[in-house]
Amino acid sequence: MSNPKILDSDLDSKRDSMQYDVVIVGGGPAGLSAAIRLKQLAQETGVDIGVCVLEKGSEIGAHILSGAVMDPRALNELIPDWKEQGAPVNVAVTEDKFLFLSQTGAKAVPNWALPDNFKNHGNYIVSLANVTRWLGQQAEALGVEIFPGFPAAEILYNEDGSVKGVATGNMGVGKNGEPTESFQLGMELHAKYTLFCEGARGHLGRQLHEKLQLGKNADPQVYGIGIKELWEIDPSKHQPGLVIHTAGWPLESDTYGGSFLYHTDHNQVMVGFVVGLAYSNPYLSPFEEFQRYKTHPEIRKFLESGKRLSYGARAITAGGLMSLPKLVFPGGALVGDDAGFLNASRIKGSHAAIKTGMLAAEAAFEAVQAGRYNGELTAYPEAFQQSWLYTELYKARNFKQWMSKGLYMGTLMVGLEQKLLGGNIPWTLHHRHRDHEMLKPASQCKPIDYPKPDGKLTFDRLSSVFISNTNHEENQPVHLTLKDVTVPVGINLRTYAGPEARFCPAGVYEFVKDEQDEDRLQINAQNCVHCKTCDIKDPTQNIVWVTPEGGGGPNYPNM
Numbered sequence: 001m002s003n004p005k006i007l008d009s010d011l012d013s014k015r016d017s018m019q020y021d022v023v024i025v026g027g028g029p030a031g032l033s034a035a036i037r038l039k040q041l042a043q044e045t046g047v048d049i050g051v052c053v054l055e056k057g058s059e060i061g062a063h064i065l066s067g068a069v070m071d072p073r074a075l076n077e078l079i080p081d082w083k084e085q086g087a088p089v090n091v092a093v094t095e096d097k098f099l100f101l102s103q104t105g106a107k108a109v110p111n112w113a114l115p116d117n118f119k120n121h122g123n124y125i126v127s128l129a130n131v132t133r134w135l136g137q138q139a140e141a142l143g144v145e146i147f148p149g150f151p152a153a154e155i156l157y158n159e160d161g162s163v164k165g166v167a168t169g170n171m172g173v174g175k176n177g178e179p180t181e182s183f184q185l186g187m188e189l190h191a192k193y194t195l196f197c198e199g200a201r202g203h204l205g206r207q208l209h210e211k212l213q214l215g216k217n218a219d220p221q222v223y224g225i226g227i228k229e230l231w232e233i234d235p236s237k238h239q240p241g242l243v244i245h246t247a248g249w250p251l252e253s254d255t256y257g258g259s260f261l262y263h264t265d266h267n268q269v270m271v272g273f274v275v276g277l278a279y280s281n282p283y284l285s286p287f288e289e290f291q292r293y294k295t296h297p298e299i300r301k302f303l304e305s306g307k308r309l310s311y312g313a314r315a316i317t318a319g320g321l322m323s324l325p326k327l328v329f330p331g332g333a334l335v336g337d338d339a340g341f342l343n344a345s346r347i348k349g350s351h352a353a354i355k356t357g358m359l360a361a362e363a364a365f366e367a368v369q370a371g372r373y374n375g376e377l378t379a380y381p382e383a384f385q386q387s388w389l390y391t392e393l394y395k396a397r398n399f400k401q402w403m404s405k406g407l408y409m410g411t412l413m414v415g416l417e418q419k420l421l422g423g424n425i426p427w428t429l430h431h432r433h434r435d436h437e438m439l440k441p442a443s444q445c446k447p448i449d450y451p452k453p454d455g456k457l458t459f460d461r462l463s464s465v466f467i468s469n470t471n472h473e474e475n476q477p478v479h480l481t482l483k484d485v486t487v488p489v490g491i492n493l494r495t496y497a498g499p500e501a502r503f504c505p506a507g508v509y510e511f512v513k514d515e516q517d518e519d520r521l522q523i524n525a526q527n528c529v530h531c532k533t534c535d536i537k538d539p540t541q542n543i544v545w546v547t548p549e550g551g552g553g554p555n556y557p558n559m
Helices: 009-014 029-045 073-078 128-141 203-212 286-293 297-303 350-369 379-385 388-395 399-403 407-420 461-466 487-496 533-537
Strands: 017-025 051-055 095-101 106-108 145-148 152-157 163-168 171-173 179-184 188-196 223-232 242-248 257-263 268-276 307-317 332-334 480-482 509-513 519-523 543-545
Touching: 017 029, 017 163, 017 350, 029 051, 029 073, 029 128, 029 350, 073 350, 128 145, 152 188, 152 203, 188 203, 188 350, 203 332, 223 286, 223 533, 242 407, 257 286, 257 297, 268 286, 268 297, 307 533, 332 350, 350 379, 350 388, 379 388, 399 407, 487 509, 487 519, 533 543
Parallel strands: 017 051, 017 188, 051 145, 095 242, 188 332
Antiparallel strands: 095 106, 152 163, 163 188, 171 179, 223 268, 223 307, 242 257, 257 268, 480 543, 509 519
């Protein structure tokens, strides 16, 4: 989707380049763990290895959003003395609650009946954004070069088709695609191996999937959207270490989703809602469902008289083991949620990101030291299949498939598999459809009447985006691109009642009338929180998310 006026062959030939042994795309837990592990191995063996990390956010951690209850198992392996090193991992889980909600009531699952995937003894409530910032400090201390504000916008290939590296986006391009006075060409970063660690629905990861058909032997990947707020609440209501999960209301029983409410430190709680993006009713709004959820008596009682501090949203992968693509290709690998390693049954992915970052790093280090450049890092998927992470994901391989059959059937069967069979399951279920294929025409669905926000407990999108600290340079090409500009009105609005105006949690998409009183889609790209939901759920797959100018997007504190 690059603008041909800027990225033509003449300009490409003028780009400066830098050479590294390993280039890592994405400064999240997966990318930073890979970088740290590479440098650890270099220290242990007394060799040098050049490693750089590109991060599209304005700083490390700016775009990191997660619940999050963290399993420290992988962190224990990566940095065994993380406590002594000051990792912001301080609030141990003290109590687990799981509630099935009706509109006004709640039924708690007895602790003895909770499957192991919802037991969090030994885990920690964390701000993953802050944990990531700390990982960035550890990486830099080891000599990793980190470039925040420089998104990898393009994959570079060698003549033999292997990945050569990436190029960062051009800076100072105007809305019209022409260079402005501040124009700067992007930089090429060449590597013996490039690790793609962009998180769920990575921009370059998607291109690799399509070009190399990495998912042809796997189930389609499926996603959820997670929407989260950070609140400061009345100290008398605060219980540090309390973890609450819910299922049921406000979602219909045939729509996958649920909530979390985590009591962290400083009288703060993290409250969030996840909706599976395979929902069928185009009138459903994940953002509005989240606002409704907060009005439930069991949730309201914690938040009333509190203050909302921050807001954010992010897509998450949910397909699990059966949706993992081929992880390696000549010159590179997919790591963390760029591949889809999150364990939806545990609502956890950071431990998987760290572990796969380590495994990919170990394979890349061995290949570089052996002089094998631009090949396939087959040792990485082989090591994964021998790891505790594979065992964990294998036991949970049917979770999302069962839950797609409805709340009650799904809960019953997941409980049977995990509680009674202990994860030793003799059958395997498969996904058949991608999320965007599941949306029904509006004529077959019932509109949903959402209440207006009260500004105290429930809010609108624009005030929410404001406290996500989202910002984009206004004079730049829109990074939410359309393959065909006639599709939003001609198909999406007429057939599906314009679902992009509802599935976006940031008010990016609006259908408005032009001067001739004709409908048109208005894209407010400056609001985009980089959640990637539009790229996933658009029923015609007409929207393609591409990287904006470096540093744009949200800046999440403590999220």
